[in-house]
Amino acid sequence: MDTTLQTADSEALTPDSADPLKTSAAHARSAVLEELIRQAPGQFRVLTGDRPTGRLHLGHYFGTLHNRIRLQNLGVETFVIIADYQVLTDRDIADNLTEYVEELVLDYLAIGVDPARSTIFTHSAVPALNQLLLPFLSLVSVSELNRNPTVKDEIAHSRQSAVSGLMFTYPVHQAADILFCKANLVPVGQDQLPHLEITRTVARRFNDRYGDGGAVFPRPDALLSSAPLLLGMDGTKMSKSRGNAITLAADADETARLIKGAKTDSERFITYDPATRPEVSSLLLMAALCQDRAPEQIAAEIGSAGAAALKRTVTEAVNECLAPIRARRTEYARDRTYLRGVLREGNERANAVADATLAEVRAAMNSHY
DSSP: OOTTOOOOOHHHHOSOTTSTTSHHHHHHHHHHHHHHHHHOGGGOEEEEEEOSSSOOBHHHIIIIIHHHHHHHHHTOEEEEEEOGGGGTTOHHHHTTHHHHHHHHHHHHHHHTOOTTTEEEEEGGGOHHHHTTHHHHHTTSOHHHHHTOHHHHHHHHTSOOSSOOHHHHTHHHHHHHHHHTTTOOEEEEOGGGHHHHHHHHHHHHHHHHHHSTTSOSSOOOEEEEOSSOOOBOTTSSBOOTTTTOOOBTTOOHHHHHHHHHTOOOOSOOSOOOOTTTOHHHHHHHHHHHHHHTSOHHHHHHHHGGGHHHHHHHHHHHHHHHHHHHHHHHHHHHHTOHHHHHHHHHHHHHHHHHHHHHHHHHHHHHTTOOO
């Protein structure tokens, strides 16, 4: 595929070109992009991925993972990065990084990522990608990084007494991850829009400074998931770091235990009302997503049966939905050599793309000696 792939015209896709990554504009643009993907999936290249900080959970699955598989199956070229360099800020994870990386590969394969159609690779194994970080850092200010709400949230929940430079520069690391392969489409949740805004800013400023009238990098578009955010079992955002999530690898009994302990409220009659009953509504939404139904319909069926009936319904829905994923995961886990082979082949493909991009960047910056 031609690595000079062009992005969709973002200014033409949103009525608010002064701030194209406002949530409402991003949703509107995503609707247009969906139609373009259906018409010509080969015109898009996706970069997506995760930090290897633990097993993926149900919030990941309905927030972004399900969408990745859909795009892959539509024929969109997909790069899936395991951002292992970005977990060096956590000593416990860094000391057991191989295990965390392999667990992430297991989750990817279990949900349906196909190594023949999607490139799974690790950040640390692609040197040319990491060489993009320094010129990209020169294009953003400290104040711009300091304002990033996603970084603030990561810092707040890192449980660290001091913030490292690596954590502070996460958005620019992600810009390098996205732009090294000239991705023009990034499936994200709403909370990741500020990170993508930094990437778009880096691409625009690099093109303005070094592009000599042309675009070295596309300005990637966000493709938002239609699924609202799921709350964790404690009523806060579902997160690996907060220990409140149902992981894809959890067995049926563990899932039942977690859901049984989920926070609800004192009102017995079950209704779907996210504004005033967030915990109950999130459980209803979880069951609805698993069963491809409307949460209001599930609420009507439960009615006055109360929270216990709600939790039984959610448990059955989640376990039925995850059963085939868990079965595939168990099968893949028996062959760790295959997992390492998937990564080796993915790293080779990613390196070829990164080397070509870095050569183009050096030429644009007049540093190709």
